[in-house]
Amino acid sequence: MSNTILHKAATRGHADHGWLDSYHSFSFAGYYNPERTQFGVLRVLNDDIVAGGRGFGSHPHDNMEIISIPLEGSLVHEDNMGHKEVVSAGEIQVMSTGSGVFHSEYNNSPDKAVKFLQIWLFPNKLNVEPRYDQVKIDREKGDNKLQQLISPYRSEEGSWIYQDAWFFSGHFDEDKEFTYEKKRGENGVYLFVLKGSFMADGQKLESRDGLGITGSGAIRLKALEPDSEILIMDVPMENKIK
Amino acid sequence: MKLNILVIGRDRAILGVVERLINSHEDWKATVVTEEEQAFGALGEKEYRIVFVAAGVGAEEEEGLRRRINERYPAIVVTRHFGGGSGLLENEILSILDNKGYDK
Numbered sequence: 471m472s473n474t475i476l477h478k479a480a481t482r483g484h485a486d487h488g489w490l491d492s493y494h495s496f497s498f499a500g501y502y503n504p505e506r507t508q509f510g511v512l513r514v515l516n517d518d519i520v521a522g523g524r525g526f527g528s529h530p531h532d533n534m535e536i537i538s539i540p541l542e543g544s545l546v547h548e549d550n551m552g553h554k555e556v557v558s559a560g561e562i563q564v565m566s567t568g569s570g571v572f573h574s575e576y577n578n579s580p581d582k583a584v585k586f587l588q589i590w591l592f593p594n595k596l597n598v599e600p601r602y603d604q605v606k607i608d609r610e611k612g613d614n615k616l617q618q619l620i621s622p623y624r625s626e627e628g629s630w631i632y633q634d635a636w637f638f639s640g641h642f643d644e645d646k647e648f649t650y651e652k653k654r655g656e657n658g659v660y661l662f663v664l665k666g667s668f669m670a671d672g673q674k675l676e677s678r679d680g681l682g683i684t685g686s687g688a689i690r691l692k693a694l695e696p697d698s699e700i701l702i703m704d705v706p707m708e709n710k711i712k
Numbered sequence: 713m714k715l716n717i718l719v720i721g722r723d724r725a726i727l728g729v730v731e732r733l734i735n736s737h738e739d740w741k742a743t744v745v746t747e748e749e750q751a752f753g754a755l756g757e758k759e760y761r762i763v764f765v766a767a768g769v770g771a772e773e774e775e776g777l778r779r780r781i782n783e784r785y786p787a788i789v790v791t792r793h794f795g796g797g798s799g800l801l802e803n804e805i806l807s808i809l810d811n812k813g814y815d816k
Contacts, residue, residue: 497803504810507803514799530726532767532796570723570767570796592794596771711771 472686474671477506479678482517489524493517495662495680509660509682510707511633514590517678519583520545525576531567535591535631537620538563538575539701541664543584549573553602561606562619564629568598587662587701592709593632603629612640616650616702636704641665642693650689650702658684658707661691666698714741715814716760717805719793720751720777722768729797730766740805748777755785762808764793 483494483501494501495515496508507513513534520526525545538545544558549565550572557563558578565571577584605628611617619628620637628637636653652659661670661681668675669692675681683689684707691700717734719742721727727744734742743754751763763781765774778790789808794800809816 498799499802502803502806504807507807513794529798530723530729530796531798532723532726532794533792534795567796568767570726572725590795590799597768 472671473684474673475509475682476673477680477682479676479680482678489521491519493678510658510705511592511594511635511709512589512660512703512705513592514588515660515662515680516588517585518588519585520577521583522577522579522581526574528572528574530570530572531565532570533593533596534567535593535633535635536565536567537589537591537629537631537637538586539589539619540584540586543582543586544578545584545586546576546578547573547602549602551600551602555602555604557604560609561604562629564601564603564605564620564631566593566598566601566632568593568596568600568632571600589703591631591633591635591705594634594706594710594712595632596711598632605629607639609641614640614642614646615648616640634706638702638704639664639700641697641699642668644693644696644698647690647692650691652687652689653704654706655687656706656708657704658682659686659689660703660705661689662701662703664699664701666693666695668693668698668700714739715762715805715809716758717742717762717764718751718754718760719744719764719766720746720748720769721764721766722746723766726767726796730764730793730801733797733801734805737802748780751777751781752784755781755788760785760788761812761814762805763788763790764804765790766793767796
Protein backbone atom coordinates (compact mmCIF):
# COMPACT_ATOMS: atom_id res chain seq x y z
CA MET A 471 0.00 0.00 0.00
CA SER A 472 1.33 3.44 -0.86
CA ASN A 473 1.32 6.65 1.15
CA THR A 474 1.33 9.99 -0.60
CA ILE A 475 1.99 13.59 0.31
CA LEU A 476 0.80 16.29 -2.06
CA HIS A 477 2.49 19.67 -2.29
CA LYS A 478 0.39 21.91 -4.51
CA ALA A 479 2.45 24.56 -6.29
CA ALA A 480 0.58 27.42 -4.64
CA THR A 481 1.35 26.11 -1.14
CA ARG A 482 5.12 26.37 -1.57
CA GLY A 483 7.16 28.93 0.33
CA HIS A 484 7.87 32.07 -1.65
CA ALA A 485 10.56 34.72 -1.40
CA ASP A 486 10.77 37.63 -3.80
CA HIS A 487 14.05 39.48 -3.36
CA GLY A 488 13.65 41.49 -6.55
CA TRP A 489 16.65 39.99 -8.32
CA LEU A 490 15.66 36.51 -7.11
CA ASP A 491 12.13 35.11 -7.17
CA SER A 492 12.16 31.73 -5.48
CA TYR A 493 9.54 29.11 -4.65
CA HIS A 494 10.51 26.57 -2.01
CA SER A 495 8.92 23.12 -1.96
CA PHE A 496 10.63 22.56 1.40
CA SER A 497 11.68 24.87 4.24
CA PHE A 498 14.57 27.02 3.15
CA ALA A 499 16.25 30.23 4.33
CA GLY A 500 13.51 32.52 5.70
CA TYR A 501 10.72 30.03 4.88
CA TYR A 502 10.29 27.68 7.82
CA ASN A 503 7.45 25.18 7.83
CA PRO A 504 8.06 22.34 10.31
CA GLU A 505 5.49 20.24 8.45
CA ARG A 506 7.49 20.52 5.26
CA THR A 507 11.21 20.16 5.81
CA GLN A 508 12.18 17.32 3.47
CA PHE A 509 11.15 14.17 1.65
CA GLY A 510 13.65 11.57 2.83
CA VAL A 511 17.10 12.81 1.83
CA LEU A 512 15.58 15.36 -0.57
CA ARG A 513 16.03 18.52 1.49
CA VAL A 514 15.77 21.42 -0.95
CA LEU A 515 13.72 21.90 -4.10
CA ASN A 516 13.85 25.55 -5.10
CA ASP A 517 12.26 26.88 -8.26
CA ASP A 518 14.33 30.00 -8.91
CA ILE A 519 14.13 32.93 -11.32
CA VAL A 520 17.20 35.18 -11.34
CA ALA A 521 17.03 38.54 -13.10
CA GLY A 522 19.42 39.41 -15.93
CA GLY A 523 22.90 40.36 -14.81
CA ARG A 524 22.28 39.17 -11.25
CA GLY A 525 23.11 36.08 -9.23
CA PHE A 526 24.49 34.46 -6.13
CA GLY A 527 27.91 35.80 -5.14
CA SER A 528 30.63 33.54 -3.77
CA HIS A 529 29.36 31.50 -0.82
CA PRO A 530 30.22 28.16 0.75
CA HIS A 531 28.57 24.77 0.94
CA ASP A 532 29.57 21.50 2.52
CA ASN A 533 28.23 17.98 2.82
CA MET A 534 25.38 18.38 0.39
CA GLU A 535 24.74 17.01 -3.09
CA ILE A 536 23.54 19.99 -5.13
CA ILE A 537 21.89 19.52 -8.51
CA SER A 538 20.96 22.52 -10.63
CA ILE A 539 18.72 22.15 -13.65
CA PRO A 540 18.38 25.25 -15.85
CA LEU A 541 14.93 25.38 -17.45
CA GLU A 542 15.35 28.60 -19.45
CA GLY A 543 18.54 30.58 -20.05
CA SER A 544 21.95 29.83 -18.58
CA LEU A 545 24.09 30.32 -15.49
CA VAL A 546 27.77 31.12 -15.15
CA HIS A 547 29.32 28.94 -12.48
CA GLU A 548 32.64 29.67 -10.81
CA ASP A 549 34.20 27.85 -7.85
CA ASN A 550 37.37 27.61 -5.81
CA MET A 551 38.19 24.26 -7.45
CA GLY A 552 39.03 26.23 -10.58
CA HIS A 553 35.89 25.65 -12.61
CA LYS A 554 34.36 28.41 -14.68
CA GLU A 555 31.50 26.98 -16.72
CA VAL A 556 28.30 28.05 -18.39
CA VAL A 557 25.41 25.69 -17.72
CA SER A 558 22.38 26.10 -19.96
CA ALA A 559 18.88 24.73 -20.36
CA GLY A 560 19.37 21.20 -21.67
CA GLU A 561 22.22 20.55 -19.23
CA ILE A 562 22.44 19.69 -15.55
CA GLN A 563 25.06 20.71 -13.04
CA VAL A 564 26.09 18.55 -10.09
CA MET A 565 28.23 19.53 -7.12
CA SER A 566 29.25 17.17 -4.36
CA THR A 567 30.21 19.81 -1.85
CA GLY A 568 31.76 17.38 0.67
CA SER A 569 34.49 18.92 2.81
CA GLY A 570 33.62 22.40 1.53
CA VAL A 571 33.49 24.50 -1.62
CA PHE A 572 32.93 28.18 -2.41
CA HIS A 573 31.03 28.98 -5.60
CA SER A 574 29.05 31.66 -7.37
CA GLU A 575 26.19 31.32 -9.84
CA TYR A 576 25.25 34.28 -12.02
CA ASN A 577 22.77 34.72 -14.81
CA ASN A 578 24.73 34.54 -18.04
CA SER A 579 22.41 37.06 -19.69
CA PRO A 580 22.60 40.76 -18.85
CA ASP A 581 18.90 41.29 -19.45
CA LYS A 582 16.92 38.03 -19.65
CA ALA A 583 15.89 36.06 -16.57
CA VAL A 584 17.23 32.57 -16.02
CA LYS A 585 14.89 29.93 -14.60
CA PHE A 586 16.32 26.90 -12.85
CA LEU A 587 15.72 24.27 -10.21
CA GLN A 588 18.10 24.03 -7.30
CA ILE A 589 17.91 20.62 -5.61
CA TRP A 590 19.85 19.56 -2.52
CA LEU A 591 20.16 16.01 -1.19
CA PHE A 592 21.84 14.92 2.02
CA PRO A 593 24.91 12.85 1.06
CA ASN A 594 25.52 9.27 2.19
CA LYS A 595 29.23 9.96 2.66
CA LEU A 596 30.62 12.89 4.66
CA ASN A 597 33.55 15.19 3.91
CA VAL A 598 34.31 13.79 0.45
CA GLU A 599 36.63 15.72 -1.84
CA PRO A 600 34.40 18.30 -3.54
CA ARG A 601 33.59 17.62 -7.18
CA TYR A 602 31.87 19.42 -10.06
CA ASP A 603 30.13 17.81 -12.99
CA GLN A 604 28.02 19.02 -15.85
CA VAL A 605 26.19 16.83 -18.35
CA LYS A 606 24.08 17.47 -21.43
CA ILE A 607 20.57 16.08 -21.61
CA ASP A 608 19.62 14.63 -24.95
CA ARG A 609 16.01 15.83 -25.15
CA GLU A 610 15.09 13.15 -27.68
CA LYS A 611 15.88 10.45 -25.13
CA GLY A 612 13.10 11.81 -22.96
CA ASP A 613 10.55 11.83 -25.75
CA ASN A 614 7.58 9.83 -24.42
CA LYS A 615 9.89 7.95 -22.07
CA LEU A 616 11.98 8.59 -19.01
CA GLN A 617 15.59 9.60 -19.32
CA GLN A 618 18.02 9.04 -16.45
CA LEU A 619 19.70 12.22 -15.22
CA ILE A 620 21.28 11.13 -11.94
CA SER A 621 22.28 7.86 -10.31
CA PRO A 622 24.70 6.67 -7.63
CA TYR A 623 26.95 5.14 -10.30
CA ARG A 624 29.72 6.76 -12.35
CA SER A 625 29.25 4.23 -15.15
CA GLU A 626 25.56 4.97 -15.71
CA GLU A 627 23.82 7.52 -17.89
CA GLY A 628 23.73 11.11 -16.65
CA SER A 629 25.73 12.31 -13.69
CA TRP A 630 26.28 10.63 -10.34
CA ILE A 631 26.09 11.65 -6.69
CA TYR A 632 27.04 10.37 -3.26
CA GLN A 633 23.57 9.07 -2.52
CA ASP A 634 21.42 6.06 -3.46
CA ALA A 635 19.18 8.32 -5.53
CA TRP A 636 18.05 8.42 -9.14
CA PHE A 637 16.53 11.29 -11.11
CA PHE A 638 14.62 10.88 -14.35
CA SER A 639 12.82 13.31 -16.60
CA GLY A 640 10.68 13.01 -19.70
CA HIS A 641 8.19 14.89 -21.81
CA PHE A 642 5.03 13.13 -22.88
CA ASP A 643 2.21 13.44 -25.41
CA GLU A 644 -1.32 13.91 -24.15
CA ASP A 645 -2.85 10.63 -22.88
CA LYS A 646 0.50 8.84 -22.94
CA GLU A 647 0.61 6.38 -20.05
CA PHE A 648 3.74 4.95 -18.48
CA THR A 649 4.94 3.24 -15.33
CA TYR A 650 7.84 4.25 -13.12
CA GLU A 651 9.43 1.33 -11.28
CA LYS A 652 11.17 2.41 -8.11
CA LYS A 653 14.89 1.65 -8.15
CA ARG A 654 15.31 0.62 -4.54
CA GLY A 655 12.86 -0.92 -2.05
CA GLU A 656 13.44 1.50 0.80
CA ASN A 657 13.34 4.59 -1.41
CA GLY A 658 10.44 6.96 -1.87
CA VAL A 659 9.59 8.79 -5.08
CA TYR A 660 8.99 12.52 -5.40
CA LEU A 661 7.28 13.66 -8.58
CA PHE A 662 7.58 17.28 -9.69
CA VAL A 663 5.67 18.51 -12.72
CA LEU A 664 7.71 20.86 -14.89
CA LYS A 665 5.09 21.52 -17.53
CA GLY A 666 1.51 20.51 -18.33
CA SER A 667 -0.26 18.03 -16.07
CA PHE A 668 -0.24 14.36 -15.10
CA MET A 669 -2.35 11.84 -13.30
CA ALA A 670 -0.21 9.94 -10.81
CA ASP A 671 -1.36 7.40 -8.25
CA GLY A 672 -4.93 8.70 -8.67
CA GLN A 673 -3.86 12.29 -8.07
CA LYS A 674 -4.01 15.08 -10.63
CA LEU A 675 -0.77 17.05 -10.68
CA GLU A 676 -0.41 20.41 -12.40
CA SER A 677 2.64 22.50 -13.21
CA ARG A 678 5.04 22.74 -10.23
CA ASP A 679 2.95 20.44 -8.05
CA GLY A 680 4.93 17.86 -6.09
CA LEU A 681 3.79 14.42 -4.96
CA GLY A 682 5.80 12.24 -2.61
CA ILE A 683 5.02 8.53 -2.71
CA THR A 684 6.29 5.89 -0.32
CA GLY A 685 5.58 2.19 -0.07
CA SER A 686 4.74 1.62 -3.70
CA GLY A 687 7.09 -0.21 -6.06
CA ALA A 688 5.53 0.97 -9.30
CA ILE A 689 3.79 4.24 -10.05
CA ARG A 690 1.36 4.56 -12.94
CA LEU A 691 1.38 7.96 -14.65
CA LYS A 692 -0.58 9.53 -17.47
CA ALA A 693 0.11 12.83 -19.24
CA LEU A 694 -3.02 14.96 -19.43
CA GLU A 695 -1.80 17.68 -21.80
CA PRO A 696 0.42 17.83 -24.89
CA ASP A 697 4.16 18.05 -24.11
CA SER A 698 3.74 17.52 -20.38
CA GLU A 699 7.08 17.26 -18.61
CA ILE A 700 7.97 15.65 -15.29
CA LEU A 701 10.97 15.23 -13.00
CA ILE A 702 11.10 12.05 -10.92
CA MET A 703 13.35 11.89 -7.86
CA ASP A 704 13.80 8.40 -6.38
CA VAL A 705 15.46 8.96 -3.00
CA PRO A 706 16.21 7.11 0.25
CA MET A 707 13.68 7.92 2.95
CA GLU A 708 16.33 7.45 5.61
CA ASN A 709 19.92 8.58 5.28
CA LYS A 710 22.51 5.93 6.06
CA ILE A 711 25.98 7.44 6.23
CA LYS A 712 28.48 4.98 4.72
CA MET B 713 19.49 36.47 26.92
CA LYS B 714 20.98 35.45 23.62
CA LEU B 715 20.88 31.87 22.38
CA ASN B 716 24.47 30.63 22.42
CA ILE B 717 25.44 28.25 19.64
CA LEU B 718 28.77 26.46 19.45
CA VAL B 719 30.04 25.28 16.08
CA ILE B 720 32.84 22.72 15.72
CA GLY B 721 34.34 22.33 12.26
CA ARG B 722 37.64 22.13 10.43
CA ASP B 723 37.17 24.53 7.53
CA ARG B 724 37.97 27.97 8.92
CA ALA B 725 36.54 29.84 5.93
CA ILE B 726 33.20 28.07 6.24
CA LEU B 727 33.23 28.47 10.02
CA GLY B 728 33.66 32.22 9.48
CA VAL B 729 30.59 32.34 7.26
CA VAL B 730 28.52 30.24 9.66
CA GLU B 731 29.58 32.50 12.54
CA ARG B 732 28.59 35.62 10.59
CA LEU B 733 25.22 34.16 9.61
CA ILE B 734 24.35 33.13 13.17
CA ASN B 735 25.46 36.47 14.59
CA SER B 736 23.38 38.34 12.01
CA HIS B 737 20.35 37.21 14.03
CA GLU B 738 20.03 39.64 16.92
CA ASP B 739 19.05 36.94 19.43
CA TRP B 740 21.73 34.40 18.50
CA LYS B 741 25.45 34.32 19.32
CA ALA B 742 27.95 31.95 17.71
CA THR B 743 31.25 30.63 18.99
CA VAL B 744 33.31 28.66 16.48
CA VAL B 745 36.09 26.22 17.31
CA THR B 746 38.12 23.66 15.41
CA GLU B 747 39.07 21.22 18.19
CA GLU B 748 37.25 19.25 20.88
CA GLU B 749 39.43 20.72 23.64
CA GLN B 750 38.44 24.24 22.58
CA ALA B 751 34.81 23.13 22.50
CA PHE B 752 34.90 21.95 26.11
CA GLY B 753 36.67 25.17 27.08
CA ALA B 754 33.85 27.19 25.52
CA LEU B 755 31.15 24.97 27.04
CA GLY B 756 32.60 25.63 30.48
CA GLU B 757 32.40 29.40 30.04
CA LYS B 758 28.73 29.95 29.22
CA GLU B 759 25.46 28.15 28.70
CA TYR B 760 24.94 26.69 25.24
CA ARG B 761 21.80 25.04 23.92
CA ILE B 762 23.05 23.94 20.52
CA VAL B 763 26.34 22.47 19.30
CA PHE B 764 26.64 22.16 15.54
CA VAL B 765 29.11 19.70 14.07
CA ALA B 766 30.27 21.06 10.72
CA ALA B 767 32.48 20.25 7.74
CA GLY B 768 35.60 18.22 8.32
CA VAL B 769 34.28 16.30 11.33
CA GLY B 770 33.52 12.68 10.43
CA ALA B 771 30.51 10.63 11.49
CA GLU B 772 32.38 8.60 14.13
CA GLU B 773 34.01 11.70 15.58
CA GLU B 774 30.60 13.38 15.65
CA GLU B 775 29.13 10.46 17.58
CA GLY B 776 32.01 10.56 20.10
CA LEU B 777 31.61 14.31 20.54
CA ARG B 778 27.88 13.96 21.09
CA ARG B 779 28.41 11.27 23.72
CA ARG B 780 31.10 13.20 25.59
CA ILE B 781 29.25 16.52 25.48
CA ASN B 782 25.94 14.99 26.56
CA GLU B 783 27.61 13.14 29.45
CA ARG B 784 28.44 16.54 30.95
CA TYR B 785 25.74 18.69 29.39
CA PRO B 786 22.70 16.47 28.73
CA ALA B 787 20.42 19.37 27.73
CA ILE B 788 22.58 20.48 24.81
CA VAL B 789 21.45 19.41 21.36
CA VAL B 790 24.48 18.18 19.43
CA THR B 791 23.68 17.83 15.76
CA ARG B 792 25.24 18.13 12.34
CA HIS B 793 24.93 21.30 10.33
CA PHE B 794 24.57 20.46 6.66
CA GLY B 795 25.11 22.74 3.73
CA GLY B 796 27.79 25.17 4.84
CA GLY B 797 25.73 28.07 6.08
CA SER B 798 23.39 29.65 3.63
CA GLY B 799 20.02 28.06 3.10
CA LEU B 800 19.58 25.62 5.93
CA LEU B 801 21.27 27.09 9.01
CA GLU B 802 18.36 29.24 10.16
CA ASN B 803 15.95 26.36 9.53
CA GLU B 804 18.11 23.95 11.54
CA ILE B 805 18.17 26.32 14.52
CA LEU B 806 14.42 27.02 14.36
CA SER B 807 13.71 23.30 14.13
CA ILE B 808 15.76 22.58 17.28
CA LEU B 809 14.05 25.42 19.16
CA ASP B 810 10.66 24.05 18.05
CA ASN B 811 11.45 20.51 19.09
CA LYS B 812 12.75 21.58 22.50
CA GLY B 813 9.90 24.04 23.08
CA TYR B 814 12.27 27.00 23.41
CA ASP B 815 11.31 30.54 22.43
CA LYS B 816 12.28 31.52 18.89
